[in-house]
Amino acid sequence: MIEEKGVWNRLRTRLLFTGPTLFAFITVMIIPFLYGIYLTFTNWDGISTTLSLVGVQNYLAVFRDIEFWKSFSLTLKYVFYTVVLINVIAFMLAYVLTKGLKGQSIFRAGFFLPNLVGGIVLGFIWQFIFNNVLVYLGQHASIQSLSTTWLADPDKAFWALVIVTVWQNAGYMMVIYIAGLTGVPNDIMEAASIDGANSWTRLRKMVLPLMVPSFIVCIFLSLQRGFMVYDVNLALTKGGPFSSTQMVSMHVYEKAFLSRDYGVGQAEAFVLFLMVALITLLQVYFSKKLEVEA
Amino acid sequence: MRKFKRVQWMVMLLLLVMVVSACSGSGGEGNSASGGGSGDSKNVKITLLNSKGEILPQLEEAAKAFQKDNPGITVEIQPVPTGGSPFERASALYASGNPPTMIMLDTGDVEKFKDRILDLSGEKWNADTVESATNATTVDGKNYAFPLAVEGYGFIYNKAVVDKAVGGSFDPTTIKTRNDLEKLFQQIETSGKKALVISSMDWSLGAHYLPLAYAGQNKDMAEVDKFMASLKAGQADLANNPVFNGLMDTFDVMMKYNIDQASPLAGTYERGPELLGKGEVGIWFMGNWAWPQINSFDTANKEYGFLPVPISNNADDYGNQEISSAVSKRIVIDKEKATPEQQEAAKKFLNWIVYEEKGQDFLVNQANIIPAFKNITLPAADPLGKSIQDYIAKGKSEQSMSMLPADHWSKTGSSMQKYLAKQGDRATLVKEIENYWKTVK
Numbered sequence: 001m002i003e004e005k006g007v008w009n010r011l012r013t014r015l016l017f018t019g020p021t022l023f024a025f026i027t028v029m030i031i032p033f034l035y036g037i038y039l040t041f042t043n044w045d046g047i048s049t050t051l052s053l054v055g056v057q058n059y060l061a062v063f064r065d066i067e068f069w070k071s072f073s074l075t076l077k078y079v080f081y082t083v084v085l086i087n088v089i090a091f092m093l094a095y096v097l098t099k100g101l102k103g104q105s106i107f108r109a110g111f112f113l114p115n116l117v118g119g120i121v122l123g124f125i126w127q128f129i130f131n132n133v134l135v136y137l138g139q140h141a142s143i144q145s146l147s148t149t150w151l152a153d154p155d156k157a158f159w160a161l162v163i164v165t166v167w168q169n170a171g172y173m174m175v176i177y178i179a180g181l182t183g184v185p186n187d188i189m190e191a192a193s194i195d196g197a198n199s200w201t202r203l204r205k206m207v208l209p210l211m212v213p214s215f216i217v218c219i220f221l222s223l224q225r226g227f228m229v230y231d232v233n234l235a236l237t238k239g240g241p242f243s244s245t246q247m248v249s250m251h252v253y254e255k256a257f258l259s260r261d262y263g264v265g266q267a268e269a270f271v272l273f274l275m276v277a278l279i280t281l282l283q284v285y286f287s288k289k290l291e292v293e294a
Numbered sequence: 295m296r297k298f299k300r301v302q303w304m305v306m307l308l309l310l311v312m313v314v315s316a317c318s319g320s321g322g323e324g325n326s327a328s329g330g331g332s333g334d335s336k337n338v339k340i341t342l343l344n345s346k347g348e349i350l351p352q353l354e355e356a357a358k359a360f361q362k363d364n365p366g367i368t369v370e371i372q373p374v375p376t377g378g379s380p381f382e383r384a385s386a387l388y389a390s391g392n393p394p395t396m397i398m399l400d401t402g403d404v405e406k407f408k409d410r411i412l413d414l415s416g417e418k419w420n421a422d423t424v425e426s427a428t429n430a431t432t433v434d435g436k437n438y439a440f441p442l443a444v445e446g447y448g449f450i451y452n453k454a455v456v457d458k459a460v461g462g463s464f465d466p467t468t469i470k471t472r473n474d475l476e477k478l479f480q481q482i483e484t485s486g487k488k489a490l491v492i493s494s495m496d497w498s499l500g501a502h503y504l505p506l507a508y509a510g511q512n513k514d515m516a517e518v519d520k521f522m523a524s525l526k527a528g529q530a531d532l533a534n535n536p537v538f539n540g541l542m543d544t545f546d547v548m549m550k551y552n553i554d555q556a557s558p559l560a561g562t563y564e565r566g567p568e569l570l571g572k573g574e575v576g577i578w579f580m581g582n583w584a585w586p587q588i589n590s591f592d593t594a595n596k597e598y599g600f601l602p603v604p605i606s607n608n609a610d611d612y613g614n615q616e617i618s619s620a621v622s623k624r625i626v627i628d629k630e631k632a633t634p635e636q637q638e639a640a641k642k643f644l645n646w647i648v649y650e651e652k653g654q655d656f657l658v659n660q661a662n663i664i665p666a667f668k669n670i671t672l673p674a675a676d677p678l679g680k681s682i683q684d685y686i687a688k689g690k691s692e693q694s695m696s697m698l699p700a701d702h703w704s705k706t707g708s709s710m711q712k713y714l715a716k717q718g719d720r721a722t723l724v725k726e727i728e729n730y731w732k733t734v735k
Contacts, residue, residue: 016306047385049409131560152559152715240496241559241715242708257382259701260406261735 040267045260058267067243068268071251072275078158078247079226082165086222087215089170094177095203108178111171119168123235126164127151130236154244157237161245164232169225173218180214181207209292216287220280227276248272338639339368340632341394343387345380346443346623347373348586349661356656360646367639381406381700388630395632395640399624401696404431404439411438412627412637419648422669424686426515427621430697439624440644441666446600446619446682446691447502447581449475449490450588453597455576459485469601470609472544479551482576489551490577493566494559494714500707502618503545503579504727505695506603507538510613515693525731532724537613540605542713542720548579549714558714567591570598577601582678585662589676599681602690613692617685620694621666705730 004010015022040058044051062068093111097104114122131149138146150156184207192202230249233239239246239254246254252272256265344353350373357369372394374383381403387393388410399407413436414420420428423441431439456464459481469475479489511521524530532538553575554561564587570578571591578584588598604614627640647653648667657663658672664679665672674680685691709726712718718726 012302012306016302019306020309045406047381047388047406047410131562135560148557149560152557154717240708240711242711242717243704254701254704257385258379258704259699260381 036266037270040263040270042263044262046257046262054263058263059271061261061264062267062271065255065264065268067246068248068251068255071246071248072272074158074245075227075229075248078162078165078229079223081162082169082226083219083222085162085166086169086173087218089166090173090218091177093170093174094181097174098178098181108174111174113171114168115172117168119231120235122164122168123232126160127236130160151237152241154241157241157245161229161232161236164236165226165229168232169222173222176218176221177211177214180211184210209290212287212291216284216291219287220284223280223283224276227272227279337366337368338633338635339370340396340636340639340643341370341372342396342625342643343372343374343380343384343394343398345374345383345398345400348583349663352656352660355660356647356653359652359656360643363646363650363652364639364642367642369643391631393628393631395628395636396643397626397628398442399439399626401430401439401620401622401624402698402700404624404626405433407626408433408438410628410630412629414438414440414627414641417641417644419645419667422648422667424621424666424668426693427666430621431624439626441621442623442625442663443621444619444664444666444682444686445581445583445622446617446664446685446694447579448603448617449577449579449601450570450584450598450678451577451601452570452573452575452594453599454594455482455485455487455573459487459576466599466601467615470604470614471607472540472547472604473607475544475601475604476547476551479547479577483551487573488553488569488575490548490579491554491561491566491569491575492548492552492558492579492714493563494554494561494711495563496707496711497703498563498580498707499710499714500705501698501703502581502694503541503603504706504710505698506605506613506618506692507535507541509618509692509695510537510541510605511535513612518693518695525728526734528728528732530728530731532728533721537605538724539720540611541603542723544604545713558716559711579603582662582664582676582682585676585678588678596677598677600678600685616690616692617682618694619682619686619691620696622694622696699734702730702734 004013041053041055042051043054043057097108097111101107117125130151134146135149137143138148150160189202189206192206197205228249229247230253233245233247233250237245239250249272252265252268254265255268256262259265342353342357344350346353350371353371357371360369361367374380380397380399384393384397384399384403384407393410397407397411404411415432415435415437417440419440420437424444427441427444428437428439431437431441451464451466453464456478459478469478482489508522508525509518511518521530525532549555549558552558553569566578566580567584567587568591569575571588571593573593582600589596600617602613602615602617605611606614608614625644627637629637632640647657648669654665654670654672657665658670659675662674662676662679664674664682674683682691706727709718709723709730712726713720713723
C-alpha cells in the first residue's frame with residue numbers, strides 16, 4: 001500500500017519500484033512494437049534509407065497472399081494435433097509419475113530433458129534420426145513405411161514435425177501437471193475413497209476439475225508455442241519438401257527477409273499476433289469458467 | 295522519515311544513472327568498434343563480413359598477410375552464420391548501427407544497399423575486370439561493388455568413371471546433344487556404376503538449373519532481358535517455349551538415371567560430393583565451389599571437369615556447348631559509419647588482392663577462386679576452376695542469371711522439387727513458375 005500523501009510523493013514511490021522495469025519494458029517491448037506497426041504502413045525493404053507510406057496496401061496484400069493462408073491453415077492443423085497430444089501425454093505421464101513409482105524422479109527428469117535442448121539442435125538430431133537411423137532400421141527389418149525418409153513426403157514430414165514437437169514439449173507440461181496433481185488436497189481424495197468412489201471416478205469427478213488451472217496454463221502454453229513454432233520447423237524440414245510443411249512463422253520470416261517485402265511481412269506478423277492473441281484469450285476466458293473450488 | 299526520503303531519492307538517482315550509463319556505454323562501444331580508434335591515424339581497424347563460408351580460414355590467413363604488408367591496418371573477418379543470407383546479416387548490422395567496413399554480398403543484393411555504400415567507380419581495378427563483370431552492380435553509371443569471384447556450374451564428371459564407361463579417354467566435347475548425354479548415362483550404367491545424382495536442394499534446382507531456361511533463350515543478354523520482362527508481365531508462354539521444354543526434357547532423362555530415384559528428395563548436399571568423389575556415380579549437377587568437398591573424397595586422381603547441360607538434339611543450338619558462369623560474390627564498402635581512413639584501408643585491401651602477388655596467391659591458389667580480373671594470369675588451382683576457365687577462354691560460356699528476385703530460388707525451387715518427386719507434371723510446373731513471376735514486384 002502506498003501511504004504517502006500527495007500525488008508527487010505517490011508517483012515517486014511508484015517510480016522507485018516499478019520505474020526500472022517499466023523503462024525496460026517500454027524501450028524493448030512497447031516502442032519496437034509500435035514502430036513495427038508503423039512499418040506495416042510503409043514500403044520499406046529492410047535496408048534502403050528512404051521509405052514512403054503506402055496506407056493499408058500491405059494489409060490488403062496479406063489477404064491476397066494465398067501462401068500465407070495456406071501456411072496458416074497448416075499451422076492450425078499442427079496446433080490442433082500438438083495441443084491435444086502434448087496435453088494428453090503430459091497428463092498421463094504426470095499421473096503415472098505421482099503414483100510413487102520406484103525411481104520416478106529419474107523418469108521425471110528424463111521426460112523433461114528434451115525441453116532443455118534448443119529447437120535447432122533438436123531439429124538436426126531428429127533430422128538425422130528420420131533420414132538415417134529409421135531408414136536403416138526400415139530397410140534392414142523390411143518395414144515398408146520406414147524404408148524411405150519421412151522428411152521427403154509431405155504428409156509424413158508433417159507428422160514428423162508433430163512427433164518431435166510433442167516429444168519436446170510433453171515433459172515441460174508434465175512438470176506443470178505434476179505440480180497441479182500434488183496440489184490436489186489429500187483429505188478430499190481420502191473422503192472420496194471412503195465414500196466408495198473408485199479410482200476412475202476419483203480422477204473424473206475430483207482430480208480433473210481441481211486441475212483446471214493447470215490445464216489452462218498448459219493449453220495456453222502449448223497453443224502459443226504451436227502457433228509460434230519456427231526453430232524445429234527450420235531445422236527439421238526447412239519447410240520442405242516443396243514448402244508443404246511451411247508453418248506461418250516461417251512464411252512471415254521469409255516474406256520479410258527473403259522476398260525483401262518487409263512491410264507485407266510485418267503486416268502478416270501483426271495479423272498473426274492479433275489472431276493468436278484472440279485465440280489464446282478466448283481459451284483462457286472460457287476455461288476459467290470451468291474452475292472449481294476445492 | 296525525512297532521512298528515509300533522502301535515501302529513496304538517492305536510490306532512484308543511482309538507478310537512473312545506471313540505466314542511462316548502460317545505454318550510453320553500449321553506444322560508445324559501438325562507435326569505437328566501427329570507428330576503430332579513428333583518432334589515431336596510425337592504427338586503422340577494418341572489418342569484412344564474409345559470406346563465402348568455405349574460404350573463411352583462407353581469408354583469415356590473407357588478412358594476416360595483408361597486415362604484415364601494411365602495418366597499422368588490422369583486418370578482422372566476420373562470418374555470416376551458416377544458413378543465414380549476407381543480405382539479412384548486413385541489414386541486421388546496419389539496423390544495429392554497427393555495420394562492417396566491407397561486406398561480401400551476392401550480386402542481386404548490391405543495388406539495395408546503394409544509398410549506404412561507397413561509389414567505387416574511381417578505383418583502378420575497374421579497368422582490369424573481365425568482360426561485363428561490373429554491369430550488374432552499376433547503377434546510374436556508378437559501380438558500387440568489387441567483383442570477387444567467377445563461378446560456374448554444369449554437370450561435373452568423374453573422369454575415372456566416364457573413362458571406364460566409354461572405354462578410353464573421355465572427351466567432353468563429344469557431348470553436344472541430349473542423345474549424346476543419354477548415351478553416356480547408359481554407358482556408365484553398363485559399366486556397373488550409377489549414372490548421376492540429382493541434389494534436390496531448392497537452391498540448386500531453383501537458382502541454378504531452372505535459370506538455364508532463361509539464360510538459354512538467346513545469346514544476346516538484351517533479348518534475355520526482354521524475355522524476363524515478358525515473363526514478369528505474364529505474357530511469356532513457357533508451356534510452348536522450346537528452350538524451357540528442352541531443358542525439362544533433359545531433366546526427365548536425368549530423373550530416369552538418378553541414383554536416388556526411389557526417394558528423390560531424400561538426398562542432401564553432402565551426399566553429392568561423396569558419391570561423385572568415390573566414383574559411385576559418374577556425374578553430378580553442381581558448380582566449381584564444390585571442389586573442396588569433392589577433393590576430400592577424391593578417388594579419380596583429381597581429374598574432374600564440366601559438361602554443359604544440353605537442351606536439344608541439335609548440336610548447334612545455343613546452350614548445348616556452353617557452361618553457365620558469372621561473377622558471383624561482390625565486396626562493397628560502407629560509407630555511413632566507416633571513417634575516411636577505414637574507407638582508404640578497405641580500398642587498399644581490395645587493390646592488394648588484385649595487384650599484389652600475395653593477394654593473387656590467396657585468391658587463386660589458397661581460396662580456389664576464379665578471379666574476375668584479366669591481369670591475374672595465374673591458372674586456376676583446381677580441376678573444376680580450370681575447366682570453367684577453359685570454357686570461358688574458348689568463348690563457350692553463358693551468363694548465369696545473377697539478378698533474379700531474392701525469393702526466386704526458394705519458390706521455383708520448391709516447384710522443381712515437386713516435379714522431381716513426381717507430385718506434379720510439367721503443366722503444374724509451368725503454372726507455378728508463371729504464377730510466381732506474376733507476384734514479383
